Amino acid sequence: MNEKLAYIGLGVFGVLGPFLFPDYTLQIAMLWIMVLMASTWDITGGQMGYNSLGNITFFGVGMYISAAVQVSMFYDLADYTASYGAIKPVFTESQYYTGLGIGIIAAGLGCVVTSLLLGLAVFGLRGPYFAIGTLGVAVAAREVAGTIDTIGGGAGISMPFLPLPIEYRSAFFYILCFILAVAAHFVIRWLFSTQFGLAANAIRDDEDKAEAMGIPTLRYKQVGWAIAAFFMGCMGAVFGNMVGYIEPLEVAFPVATFGIFMVAMSLLGGKGTLWGPVLGAVLFHIVKETTWTYLLGLQWVVLGLILIVNIVYFQQGIMGWLQAKFPERFGIVVDSSMTADKGDA
Amino acid sequence: MAKEPVKKTAKKAAAKKAVAKKPAAKAAAPKKAPAKKPAAKKAAAKKPAVKKAVVKKAVVKKTSAKKAAVKKPPVKKAAVKKSSAKKSAGRAKKNVSGYGSGSVDVVMSVDQVAREAASIAAEAPSVKALDKLVKGDAFLSIDALRAGYGKMEILHDFTLRVGRGQSLCLIGPNGAGKSTVLHSIFGFTNIFSGSIVIDGKDVTRLTPSQKLAEAGIAYILQDKSVFPQMTVEENLLMGGFLKNRPAEAKQAAEMVFDKYSRLADRRDKPAGVLSGGERRLLEISRALVMQPQVLLVDEPSIGLEPRFIDMVFEILEDLQKKDGKTIVMVEQNAKKGLSFADIGYVLVSGETAIADAGDALLENPDVGRLFLGG
Amino acid sequence: MADNVIEVNNVSKSFGGVKANVDISMAVERGSITGIIGPNGCGKSTLFNSIVGYHPIDNGSIKFEGQEISHLRVGEIARLGMLRTFQQTRIYSKMDCVDNMQISVSHRPGSRSTMFASRRGEIRERAEHLLEFVGLYSKRNLISGDLSFGQQKLLEFAMALMNEPKVLLLDEPTAGINPTLINGLIDRLRRANEELGITLCVIEHNMRVIMNLASHIYCLSNGKMLADGKPEALQNDPRVIDAYLGGH
Numbered sequence: 001m002n003e004k005l006a007y008i009g010l011g012v013f014g015v016l017g018p019f020l021f022p023d024y025t026l027q028i029a030m031l032w033i034m035v036l037m038a039s040t041w042d043i044t045g046g047q048m049g050y051n052s053l054g055n056i057t058f059f060g061v062g063m064y065i066s067a068a069v070q071v072s073m074f075y076d077l078a079d080y081t082a083s084y085g086a087i088k089p090v091f092t093e094s095q096y097y098t099g100l101g102i103g104i105i106a107a108g109l110g111c112v113v114t115s116l117l118l119g120l121a122v123f124g125l126r127g128p129y130f131a132i133g134t135l136g137v138a139v140a141a142r143e144v145a146g147t148i149d150t151i152g153g154g155a156g157i158s159m160p161f162l163p164l165p166i167e168y169r170s171a172f173f174y175i176l177c178f179i180l181a182v183a184a185h186f187v188i189r190w191l192f193s194t195q196f197g198l199a200a201n202a203i204r205d206d207e208d209k210a211e212a213m214g215i216p217t218l219r220y221k222q223v224g225w226a227i228a229a230f231f232m233g234c235m236g237a238v239f240g241n242m243v244g245y246i247e248p249l250e251v252a253f254p255v256a257t258f259g260i261f262m263v264a265m266s267l268l269g270g271k272g273t274l275w276g277p278v279l280g281a282v283l284f285h286i287v288k289e290t291t292w293t294y295l296l297g298l299q300w301v302v303l304g305l306i307l308i309v310n311i312v313y314f315q316q317g318i319m320g321w322l323q324a325k326f327p328e329r330f331g332i333v334v335d336s337s338m339t340a341d342k343g344d345a
Numbered sequence: 346m347a348k349e350p351v352k353k354t355a356k357k358a359a360a361k362k363a364v365a366k367k368p369a370a371k372a373a374a375p376k377k378a379p380a381k382k383p384a385a386k387k388a389a390a391k392k393p394a395v396k397k398a399v400v401k402k403a404v405v406k407k408t409s410a411k412k413a414a415v416k417k418p419p420v421k422k423a424a425v426k427k428s429s430a431k432k433s434a435g436r437a438k439k440n441v442s443g444y445g446s447g448s449v450d451v452v453m454s455v456d457q458v459a460r461e462a463a464s465i466a467a468e469a470p471s472v473k474a475l476d477k478l479v480k481g482d483a484f485l486s487i488d489a490l491r492a493g494y495g496k497m498e499i500l501h502d503f504t505l506r507v508g509r510g511q512s513l514c515l516i517g518p519n520g521a522g523k524s525t526v527l528h529s530i531f532g533f534t535n536i537f538s539g540s541i542v543i544d545g546k547d548v549t550r551l552t553p554s555q556k557l558a559e560a561g562i563a564y565i566l567q568d569k570s571v572f573p574q575m576t577v578e579e580n581l582l583m584g585g586f587l588k589n590r591p592a593e594a595k596q597a598a599e600m601v602f603d604k605y606s607r608l609a610d611r612r613d614k615p616a617g618v619l620s621g622g623e624r625r626l627l628e629i630s631r632a633l634v635m636q637p638q639v640l641l642v643d644e645p646s647i648g649l650e651p652r653f654i655d656m657v658f659e660i661l662e663d664l665q666k667k668d669g670k671t672i673v674m675v676e677q678n679a680k681k682g683l684s685f686a687d688i689g690y691v692l693v694s695g696e697t698a699i700a701d702a703g704d705a706l707l708e709n710p711d712v713g714r715l716f717l718g719g
Numbered sequence: 720m721a722d723n724v725i726e727v728n729n730v731s732k733s734f735g736g737v738k739a740n741v742d743i744s745m746a747v748e749r750g751s752i753t754g755i756i757g758p759n760g761c762g763k764s765t766l767f768n769s770i771v772g773y774h775p776i777d778n779g780s781i782k783f784e785g786q787e788i789s790h791l792r793v794g795e796i797a798r799l800g801m802l803r804t805f806q807q808t809r810i811y812s813k814m815d816c817v818d819n820m821q822i823s824v825s826h827r828p829g830s831r832s833t834m835f836a837s838r839r840g841e842i843r844e845r846a847e848h849l850l851e852f853v854g855l856y857s858k859r860n861l862i863s864g865d866l867s868f869g870q871q872k873l874l875e876f877a878m879a880l881m882n883e884p885k886v887l888l889l890d891e892p893t894a895g896i897n898p899t900l901i902n903g904l905i906d907r908l909r910r911a912n913e914e915l916g917i918t919l920c921v922i923e924h925n926m927r928v929i930m931n932l933a934s935h936i937y938c939l940s941n942g943k944m945l946a947d948g949k950p951e952a953l954q955n956d957p958r959v960i961d962a963y964l965g966g967h
Contacts, residue, residue, distance in 0.1 A: 194835045198814070198822035205811035212771065213882060214797035214826040223834065272813075327496065332815065334497075335857045443965075444925040449902045449932075455854025458899055494865065518854070518897045519869025567868065567895075569807075621759030648806070648894050650758050650924050652965025677869065677895050718898030718927075 046271025049204030054134030062233025111233030156247030270319025443651030573617030622653030754933030812864030
């Protein structure tokens with residue numbers, strides 16, 4: 001399709017955005033976070049048919065893991081959090097950056113392990129039960145995080161300060177968000193160009209048939225969710241540092257907002273496609289930002305309406321609608337040749 | 346194929362004998378389909394005569410009349426392929442039973458079939474030729490229909506004519522558009538152009554409920570379309586869902602029970618426990634509740650065991666001959682369908698390749714080779 | 720003693736009060752083509768389901784290549800090399816035909832397909848050739864859910880062949896298929912049996928098919944095994960005629 005154009009357009013915007021709109025740097029960073037959330041959700045959601053309402057769990061878990069690693073590498077975590085921010089320890093530059101680097105990786109890997117453990121519990125469920133099961137997991141994670149004092153309990157953790165002049169802070173995190181989103185996109189793109197993509201779609205279309213044909217469905221579910229968890233964890237780590245202060249309810253585990261947004265974005269753009277979630281994230285973010293700015297008080301109504309219209313009338317999303325309207329552009333054509341032999345007619 | 350002429354004369358001789366014996370056989374096997382055994386034995390007694398005359402070179406292993414009464418003796422002698430083809434063709438003239446019999450030696454690739462069919466379709470029947478097959482005036486007429494699903498056009502310039510009280514069977518390769526014809530008549534497809542006229546009224550753009558309620562067309566789906574948890578009676582009442590008052594539906598259901606005692610015996614049982622043949626009977630009679638004039642039957646014999654196939658076709662014949670219904674059917678069990686129907690259309694790739702009387706198509710060697718399995 | 724790839728011994732299965740299978744015993748010889756016939760509701764599909772592990776059995780034993788499998792699940796049995804097709808055709812309806820074929824490749828340990836294998840290459844070529852065989856080559860890029868019923872059935876059949884299983888259980892494979900193509904399918908089944916060594920077990924109502932295909936036939940009725948033997952013998956067996964064929 002017009003993929004090349006899309007890549008150029010988004011790439012240019014991504015790179016130049018912060019320079020052209022410096023006041024909106026963090027907002028555009030949010031856009032990349034949304035793109036990553038929607039794209040990773042779609043791995044198990046749209047492509048595999050396992051609609052998770054709990055992927056936000058990995059966002060929060062990653063955030064906490066990174067925070068814990070960043071602080072405890074150099075200080076005692078329990079003491080740090082017990083002071084509720086009264087003690088402001090100093091992190092040297094190298095301390096900060098090593099902490100951040102290792103923290104992000106630890107967050108990603110830690111979430112992979114988390115996803116495998118949680119998968120044991122939830123992958124026995126299907127359809128709406130899986131959705132509710134994962135939702136329960138996210139809510140539980142939020143509550144549990146609020147009770148563990150070592151990681152700050154209900155009050156949370158104050159994050160180490162980025163040792164850069166304040167005018168560069170936004171740009172720094174922006175770059176991290178952008179890189180993660182781009183990496184996630186290309187990993188997902190590769191993933192679905194392999195047999196994995198076929199297996200995922202087969203599980204979505206008829207899991208019993210897939211099992212009956214010998215496809216080890218559990219393994220595919222685990223791998224898919226682990227990849228989503230990895231990127232969500234990494235992004236959570238970055239987000240935590242970006243905000244500067246993490247706490248379980250609003251920042252780490254925003255179950256009712258971002259947890260649902262990622263589903264809505266994929267639905268809007270067209271779940272089960274590579275570009276659907278991206279498209280949906282962009283549109284959703286634009287609508288959200290404009291209504292927040294200009295229709296304050298009505299923003300939830302607008303978002304709610306979009307969700308309802310989407311689910312009731314427009315389930316196939318934008319990409320789905322395009323595919324139905326212009327099947328030829330997507331390669332869904334009847335070949336005139338009747339034979340695979342490229343020799344005879 | 347120098348043996349063809351020999352086969353044909355043998356066929357004709359066998360056919361004559363088959364025809365001569367048939368009325369007797371048929372009388373012995375009346376519409377008491379449920380109570381088949383006594384009737385079957387009588388028919389069995391008459392059959393051996395026919396079979397012995399037809400089976401000339403067969404390796405006759407069984408000599409008793411009872412054993413020869415088995416429906417498909419030619420298939421037994423798989424070694425003797427030619428005589429079995431002869432036999433099936435001979436008996437096929439009016440009396441195909443179950444799934445038919447015969448060998449499976451005519452193997453052609455789908456590609457080959459399509460090519461040969463395309464060359465036959467090049468001399469597609471003209472509208473005049475189609476009119477000729479109709480008895481009296483055309484009751485259901487389709488003209489230059491282009492229809493399909495979504496953006497995909499399946500039928501290209503399709504024309505059909507069938508007279509009141511006639512039956513028409515559509516056969517052809519899978520994906521040719523046979524079910525699409527029925528779907529189009531009933532309103533399930535996207536009609537790009539063309540018209541469908543019933544008894545002088547244009548019904549092309551009516552919705553399916555209008556077709557059922559006003560235009561007198563009923564559609565009998567391919568398979569497993571009963572509501573399994575509802576009782577037989579409730580299923581019939583659902584057939585009358587579009588009636589103005591429930592009492593009318595109840596009345597119509599009672600009429601169906603009068604006609605088919607077999608259903609009446611099971612009126613309170615959930616439809617899911619019915620046997621295959623009874624379910625098919627329920628599906629057909631449910632469609633009758635709205636007293637349609639046209640029955641669209643999608644694969645009446647699919648998935649049915651052999652002894653119920655004949656029963657279902659007897660029911661359809663009764664509906665056509667006694668009640669004067671016009672029947673358009675799709676039947677992949679082509680031999681059976683063509684032996685039943687007055688008119689046969691062979692569809693290939695969305696167009697009619699050949700149209701002729703049902704029996705004539707059965708005897709057409711090209712049709713046999715390309716579409717009937719030999 | 721025959722090398723039986725499947726051995727069913729005294730298997731019984733009930734659903735609620737309904738006795739679907741009562742004390743069924745049968746054996747499928749390796750490399751053979753076995754047929755199962757019987758009236759609707761006699762327990763044929765239930766027997767298939769029991770063999771492939773769709774549900775546990777109440778009594779009895781089922782052995783595959785000498786190994787007890789009655790406690791194994793569908794996926795595990797499929798990965799041992801036993802596949803089945805469904806009476807109500809099941810395919811991956813939102814994927815196109817080539818993709819349906821490609822994902823049907825064998826997932827047995829030691830097969831060439833791995834989780835992240837590329838989608839081009841040898842697998843795709845084989846898929847396209849099999850699609851050509853069933854006449855779906857020109858439709859290979861269409862979404863499989865948009866095909867007609869008969870075409871979907873052909874696709875499911877091609878998918879099963881793609882997997883190259885050791886044993887293939889086919890549930891009414893020719894219902895709704897054009898008669899001439901039925902001949903082609905039978906031919907292909909025979910070739911798959913002879914050349915690839917795939918053992919076949921077929922449920923069928925079309926006697927023309929089963930008589931020309933199977934070397935041994937089992938007839939079920941009312942959940943019990945009624946008769947079994949060579950096709951010619953069964954066709955003349957009065958019990959079979961009574962219960963199933965009809966003496967019309």
